[in-house]
Structure formats: C-alpha cells, structure tokens
Amino acid sequence: xxxxxxxxxxxxxxxxxxxxxxxxxxxxxxxxxxxxxxxxxxxxxxxxxxxxxxxxxxxxxxxxxxxxxxxxxxxxxxxxxxxxxxxxxxxxxxxxxxxxxxxxxxxxxxxxxxxxxxxxxxxxxxxxxxxxxxxxxxxxxxxxxxxxxxxxxxxxxxxxxxxxxxxxxxxxxxxxxxxxxxxxxxxxxxxxxxxxxxxxxxxxxxxxxxxxxxxxx
Numbered sequence: 001x002x003x004x005x006x007x008x009x010x011x012x013x014x015x016x017x018x019x020x021x022x023x024x025x026x027x028x029x030x031x032x033x034x035x036x037x038x039x040x041x042x043x044x045x046x047x048x049x050x051x052x053x054x055x056x057x058x059x060x061x062x063x064x065x066x067x068x069x070x071x072x073x074x075x076x077x078x079x080x081x082x083x084x085x086x087x088x089x090x091x092x093x094x095x096x097x098x099x100x101x102x103x104x105x106x107x108x109x110x111x112x113x114x115x116x117x118x119x120x121x122x123x124x125x126x127x128x129x130x131x132x133x134x135x136x137x138x139x140x141x142x143x144x145x146x147x148x149x150x151x152x153x154x155x156x157x158x159x160x161x162x163x164x165x166x167x168x169x170x171x172x173x174x175x176x177x178x179x180x181x182x183x184x185x186x187x188x189x190x191x192x193x194x195x196x197x198x199x200x201x202x203x204x205x206x207x208x209x210x211x212x213x214x215x216x217x
Contacts, residue, residue, distance in 0.1 A: 020058045020068075022048040027069040032112035036120045041065070067130040070117055073110035074138040081105065085145035094153040095197050098146050099167055099190060106175035107183070115176070159202040167197060 026047035030039040041062045045055045059065035084101040088094050105111055114135070121127035143164065150160035170193055178186055 016058075019048070019050055019054060023050055023055060023058060023065060024069050024072050027065050028073055028113050029109060031066070031069070031116050032109040036066075036116040063126060066117060066127070070114060070131055071134050073113055074134045077105050077110050078138050078141045081142040082145045085142075085149045088149045088153070093194070093198065094146075094149050094155070095163065095167075096194050098149070098164065099171060099194055099197070101146075102168055102171045103175060103186070103190060106172045107178065107186075111175070112179075155202055159200070163197055163200060167193070 023044065026044045027039070030044050030047055033039075034043075041055065042052065044065065045052050048055075055065070059068065081101050084097060088097045114131075117127060117131055118135075121131045146164060147157070147160055150164070151157065155163075171190070174186060174189055
C-alpha cells in the first residue's frame, strides 16, 4: 500500500475532541428524552460510548456537562437561524421565514434540553449563571439577524420588533403545548398566525411616517 493511500492518523487532540462532542450530544438527547432529573451521568456516558472515567476527564461534574450541552445547542441554533435569515430572498415572505425558523427551534430537541435546564436553574444559582448569558447571546444574535432581514424587506424597526416579539411568544407557547396535545394542528395554527402578521399594518413604514422622519432630519 502506498503512503498516499493510507488514511491520515487521528491525533490525540482530535480523538479527545470527538469524545467530548459525543458526550455533549448524548447529554442533549438524554435530557430531552428523559428530563433533567432522570438523565444520569452513567446513561449519558453509555450513550456516548465513553467510560465514566473518560467522562470525568472531560467534565468533572454533571453540571459542567449540562452547561456545555446548553452552550453547544444555543450556538448551533444561532448558526442555523443566522443562515435562515441570510437566505431570505426578495420573493420570499420574511415573516413566513422567521416564523418557520422560530418554530423549528422551539419544537426541536435542542429547546427541550434548554427548557429542562431553565426549569432546574430556577433553584440553582450555578446553572442560572451559566444558562442566562447563553440564552441572552442566542436571542441577541438571532434578533439582530432577523431584524436586518425585515428591514431589508422594507419593514420599519418598530413594526419588526413588535412582530418578532409577538411571534416568538406565540410560537414558543404553541411548540411547548404541542408536547402535551400533539402537533396535528400546529401547521394550521402557524398558517393562521402568518396570515395575521402579514395583515398587521406597518404604521412606521407608511408614507406619513416617512414624511415625519424626513421633516425631523
């Protein structure tokens, strides 16, 4: 076998990083499926195919692993939302795209993990100190990206900020409620909400509003 056909050797650093990633993903899915209280470090290690000793090498305490999982899911969710906002074209309804992206986040396993941890953080200063900044970074990055998309589509800042906040509250409640009642009606409710929001007057983008802003400038 020639040297050029041999597979490149994986470094110890790469193996270590891969193991860390498996632990984080195992934690995400285990907490989403079983809840924060019932997700044990032993089961997470087993799902990741990692020994307890190796897990402790990467994460000394269960809390450390949970915080890493929260950070990772928020970061990936932010990347997905930023890509979705950047992909909106002039022919596409920015509101429809925003609602779709919001629903994808709140109905997925990543938010189930975050929801479980946020509930636990109410009585844990350590968790709250880690979760709140991660959540704030995610929301700030996503809001900025979608605000830019709405403004590029011709909406006013005031209308956009109100529309985004209303939509997040509605979609988050819908997604969480659907874990109990099922998702059979989610598509219809989202369609109705998109219709409502597309009919919401953008008074800040009206001709009279433009004239007032021009007069003040």
